[in-house]
Amino acid sequence: MILGPALGLSAILFSLGVAGVLLRRNAIILFMCVELMLNAVNLTFVALAQLYGASGQIMVFFVMTVAAAEAAVGLAIILAIFRHKQTVDLQNINLLRG
Amino acid sequence: MTLTHVVWLTVALPLAGFLANGALALWRPQAKGLVSVLGPGTLLGAFAVAVGVFLELWREPPHAPIIVTLWPWLPVDRLQVDLAFQVDQLSVVMLLIVTGVGSLIHLFSVGYMREDPGYARYFSYLNLFIVFMLVLVLGSSFPVMFIGWEGVGLCSYLLIGFWFSEKANADAGKKAFIMNRIGDFGFLVAMFYIWRTFGSLDFVYVSEHAASMLPAGGAIVTAITLFLFLGCTGKSAQIPLYTWLPDAMAGPTPVSALIHAATMVTAGVYLVARTNVLFALAPVSSIVVAGIGALTALFAATIGLRQYDIKKVLAYSTVSQLGYMFLGVGTGAYASGIFHLATHAFFKALLFLGSGSVIHAMHHAYHATHSHDDAQDMRNMGGLRRYMPWTFGLMLVATLAIAGIPPFSGFFSKDEILAAAFARGAEMPVFYLFYGMGVLAALLTAFYMARLMAMTFLGENRTGEKERGHLHEAPWIMTGPLVVLGALSLVGGVLNLPHLVGGHAALERWLEPVMEPALSLRQLVMPEGSTEYLLVGAAVAIGALGLFLGFRATLARPIPTARQAPPDTGFALVLNSKYFVDELYDTVIVRPLVWLSRVVLWKGVDQGVVDGVGVNGAAWASRLAGGGLRLLQTGQVGIYVVLFLVGAIWILRAVIR
Numbered sequence: 138m139i140l141g142p143a144l145g146l147s148a149i150l151f152s153l154g155v156a157g158v159l160l161r162r163n164a165i166i167l168f169m170c171v172e173l174m175l176n177a178v179n180l181t182f183v184a185l186a187q188l189y190g191a192s193g194q195i196m197v198f199f200v201m202t203v204a205a206a207e208a209a210v211g212l213a214i215i216l217a218i219f220r221h222k223q224t225v226d227l228q229n230i231n232l233l234r235g
Numbered sequence: 236m237t238l239t240h241v242v243w244l245t246v247a248l249p250l251a252g253f254l255a256n257g258a259l260a261l262w263r264p265q266a267k268g269l270v271s272v273l274g275p276g277t278l279l280g281a282f283a284v285a286v287g288v289f290l291e292l293w294r295e296p297p298h299a300p301i302i303v304t305l306w307p308w309l310p311v312d313r314l315q316v317d318l319a320f321q322v323d324q325l326s327v328v329m330l331l332i333v334t335g336v337g338s339l340i341h342l343f344s345v346g347y348m349r350e351d352p353g354y355a356r357y358f359s360y361l362n363l364f365i366v367f368m369l370v371l372v373l374g375s376s377f378p379v380m381f382i383g384w385e386g387v388g389l390c391s392y393l394l395i396g397f398w399f400s401e402k403a404n405a406d407a408g409k410k411a412f413i414m415n416r417i418g419d420f421g422f423l424v425a426m427f428y429i430w431r432t433f434g435s436l437d438f439v440y441v442s443e444h445a446a447s448m449l450p451a452g453g454a455i456v457t458a459i460t461l462f463l464f465l466g467c468t469g470k471s472a473q474i475p476l477y478t479w480l481p482d483a484m485a486g487p488t489p490v491s492a493l494i495h496a497a498t499m500v501t502a503g504v505y506l507v508a509r510t511n512v513l514f515a516l517a518p519v520s521s522i523v524v525a526g527i528g529a530l531t532a533l534f535a536a537t538i539g540l541r542q543y544d545i546k547k548v549l550a551y552s553t554v555s556q557l558g559y560m561f562l563g564v565g566t567g568a569y570a571s572g573i574f575h576l577a578t579h580a581f582f583k584a585l586l587f588l589g590s591g592s593v594i595h596a597m598h599h600a601y602h603a604t605h606s607h608d609d610a611q612d613m614r615n616m617g618g619l620r621r622y623m624p625w626t627f628g629l630m631l632v633a634t635l636a637i638a639g640i641p642p643f644s645g646f647f648s649k650d651e652i653l654a655a656a657f658a659r660g661a662e663m664p665v666f667y668l669f670y671g672m673g674v675l676a677a678l679l680t681a682f683y684m685a686r687l688m689a690m691t692f693l694g695e696n697r698t699g700e701k702e703r704g705h706l707h708e709a710p711w712i713m714t715g716p717l718v719v720l721g722a723l724s725l726v727g728g729v730l731n732l733p734h735l736v737g738g739h740a741a742l743e744r745w746l747e748p749v750m751e752p753a754l755s756l757r758q759l760v761m762p763e764g765s766t767e768y769l770l771v772g773a774a775v776a777i778g779a780l781g782l783f784l785g786f787r788a789t790l791a792r793p794i795p796t797a798r799q800a801p802p803d804t805g806f807a808l809v810l811n812s813k814y815f816v817d818e819l820y821d822t823v824i825v826r827p828l829v830w831l832s833r834v835v836l837w838k839g840v841d842q843g844v845v846d847g848v849g850v851n852g853a854a855w856a857s858r859l860a861g862g863g864l865r866l867l868q869t870g871q872v873g874i875y876v877v878l879f880l881v882g883a884i885w886i887l888r889a890v891i892r
C-alpha cells in the first residue's frame with residue numbers, strides 16, 4: 138500500500154500548480170500549471186481506486202480527454218492572443234476590465 | 236314550438252340587419268337602395284314576430300313569465316347566469332313599443348337621411364340600437380339586462396356623435412356616455428348587493444323571494460333600490476344626471492325620436508317597473524323616485540319655456556315627461572307609469588319626427604340659397620302651416636296629447652299618474668306636494684308646447700324672402716310614419732281607458748300578473764266619484780289654460796328673427812341658459828377634477844412619485860450598485876484566480892465540515 142505517499146505527492150503537485158497559476162504571468166507557464174493540477178487530481182483518483190473500485194480509473198480517462206481538448210483549445214487561444222498582441226504576458230491582457 | 240319560444244328572432248333580425256348594413260357601410264357605402272330595404276325591413280320582420288308573440292300571450296295569458304334560455308353565459312360556481320329572455324306581460328308591451336315605433340322611425344329615416352353620405356353606417360347603428368334595446372327589455376336577469384343597458388348607451392353615443400366632424404357633436408356624445416357611466420356605477424353596485432342578498436340575479440327569483448328574504452323598509456333593500464335608481468337617473472335623464480339629454484340633440488332628429496324620446500330613455504322607468512317588488516319594499520326609495528320625478532318634471536318644464544331651438548324644447552319636454560313616469564312608478568302606480576311610457580313614445584316620437592320634417596324643409600330652403608342661418612331656431616320659422624299642412628296637423632295632435640286634452644292619449648296617462656299621486660297623499664302627505672308640482676308642470680308643458688307650435692307654424696313667416704319659395708312638405712316616406720304615430724297619439728288612450736269613461740283599464744289588468752307582488756305589498760286606492768271628477772276637471776282646465784296662455788303670449792307681439800333678436804336678460808336669460816347647471820357642474824366637479832388630475836395626480840404623483848422615486852430611483856440605485864461592483868472587474872486573470880481559489884476553499888470548508 139503506497140496510498141499515503143501517493144496522496145502526499147498528489148497534494149504537493151496540486152499546490153505547485155496552484156502556486157504557479159497564482160504567481161506566474163506567462164500564459165504558457167500558467168497553462169502548464171493547470172495541467173499539473175489536473176494530473177495531481179488524476180494521481181489521487183488512481184491511488185484511491187485501490188480502495189473504491191475501478192470508477193476512479195475510469196474518471197482518469199475522462200480527465201485526460203478533457204485535458205487534451207483543453208490543451209488544443211487553450212493553446213490555440215494563446216496563439217491567437219500572441220498574434221494579436223505580440224505578447225503572452227497576462228498583465229497586458231485586460232480587455233474585459235469593467 | 237310556438238312563436239314565444241323563438242322570441243330571440245326579434246333580436247336576431249335587427250342583428251342581421253346591423254351586420255349587413257355594417258358590411259355595406261364599410262365596402263359599398265353607395266348601395267343606398269339595399270340599405271333602405273335591409274334597415275327598416277329587418278325591423279318590420281321583428282315587429283311582425285313581436286305581434287305574433289303578443290297574440291299568443293293574449294290568447295293564453297301566462298301566470299308566470301316564460302323564460303326562453305339560449306345558452307349558459309356565466310356559469311361560475313354558485314353564480315349561474317344564462318343568456319335568457321323573459322317573455323311576460325310587461326316585456327311584451329315594451330317589445331311592441333320598441334319594434335313598432337322603431338319601425339316607423341326607421342321608415343322616416345329613409346327619407347330624412349337619404350342624402351347623407353353615412354347612410355349605411357346610420358342604419359347599421361340604428362339596427363344595433365334595436366338589438367340592444369330588445370336585449371334590455373327581454374333580458375331575464377340583471378346582467379343580461381345590463382348588456383342591453385350598456386349597448387344602448389354605446390349606440391346612443393355613436394348616434395349622437397354621428398356627424399363627428401363637428402367637435403360639438405362629438406363632445407355631446409362623450410357627455411352622454413360619461414353621464415351614463417355614473418348611473419351605470421349605481422346599477423352595478425345594486426347588482427352586487429342583490430347577488431349578495433339573494434344569491435341569484437334572475438328577475439323571477441328575486442321577485443319571488445324578495446318579500447320573504449328582506450324586511451320591508453330595511454337598509455339593504457333601500458340601498459339596492461337607491462343604487463338602481465341612480466342607474467335610472469343616468470339612463471332616463473333625471474336630476475341630477477339629466478344634462479346630457481338636451482345636448483344629445485346633436486344627433487340626427489330620428490335618433491332623438493327613437494333613442495332620446497321613445498325607447499332608451501324610458502329604460503329607467505322599465506327597470507323600476509321590472510323590480511317593482513324591491514321598490515314596494517322600500518318606501519323611502521319610492522318617495523325619492525317620486526320626488527325626483529316630480530322635481531325633474533317641473534324643473535325641466537321651466538327650462539323648456541325659454542329655449543329657441545325646436546329640438547331643445549322637445550328635449551326638455553322629454554326630461555319633464557320622464558319625470559312624470561317616475562312620479563307614477565314611485566307612487567306605486569306602475570301600470571300608469573308604463574301607460575305614460577307608451578303614450579309618450581307615440582306623441583313624443585311624433586313631435587320629434589315632425590320637428591325633423593320642419594328642420595328638413597328649413598335646411599333645404601337655407602341650403603338652396605346658401606344661407607347660414609340656423610335651421611333649428613324657431614325664431615327663423617313661423618307660418619309654416621301654409622307650407623307643411625300635414626306636419627302641422629299631426630304635430631297639433633301630438634301637442635294636444637302632451638298637453639293632456641281629452642280624448643288624446645296623453646290626457647289619460649298623465650291624469651292617471653296625477654290621480655295616483657293625489658291618492659297616495661292621503662297616506663303620505665308629501666305626495667300632495669308632488670301632485671302640486673306635477674299639476675304645475677302640466678301647466679308649463681301646455682304653455683311651452685303652445686309656444687313651440689305658435690312660433691313654428693303660426694303667424695308670419697320669418698324664414699326670409701328668397702328662402703320662402705323653397706319650403707315644402709316632406710316626402711310621403713316621412714309623412715307616412717307621422718300619420719301612423721298621429722293616429723296612435725289620438726287613440727292611444729284606449730290602451731288603458733279608465734272606468735270613468737266606460738273603459739276597463741285594459742293595460743292595468745294586462746300588467747297585473749307582473750305588478751301583483753308589489754301591489755299586494757303597497758296598495759293604492761285610486762280616487763273615485765266626485766274626487767275623480769274634480770281631479771280630471773282640474774287637469775283638463777290646467778292643460779287648456781296652458782295652451783291658451785301659451786298661444787296668446789307668443790302671438791301677442793311680433794317675434795324678431797334669430798339675427799335681430801336682442802339678447803335675453805333677467806330671468807329669461809337664466810331659463811335660456813338652463814339655470815347655468817352645466818356651468819355649475821363645470822365649476823364644482825369638472826374643473827376641480829381636472830385640477831386634481833393635472834396638478835396632483837399627473838405632476839405630483841405620476842411625475843414626482845412614480846417617475847421620480849419609482850422609475851428613475853430604481854435606475855439610479857442600480858447604477859450606483861453597478862458602479863461599485865465594476866471595481867472588481869479588473870480584467871487581470873490573476874486576481875480572478877485568487878478570488879476563485881478563496882471561494883473554492885471556502886466552499887470546501889463548508890462541505891467538509
